[in-house]
Amino acid sequence: MAAISLSVSTVKPLGDRVFVKVSASEEKTVGGILLPDAAQEKPQVGEISAVGPGKRNDDGSRQALDISVGDKVLYSKYAGTDIKLGGEEYVLLSEKDILAIVN
Incomplete structure (x- = not known):
């Protein structure tokens, strides 16, 4: 069986799904204590890397997403599916799992 190398540019989300590049988790507490990998919390902030075409309405048209790449x-x-592509960590989410856009 041949190995397939996937990257974000070769994988396109379907429907209202998006690829989010996960931001690095905090390795230190506010007081300066180093946290082991097991004690680090799963990050909840990331950058949109790819978006799907949007959810289909009842009449067959597409509903545009409120978010865009970048x-x-x-x-x-605990939403989404964790995926590792090209050494980077991503989460494949539905648009409804996104809570806010951070500036």
């Missing part, structure tokens, strides 16, 4: 977003903690 937006920094806050998403639900």
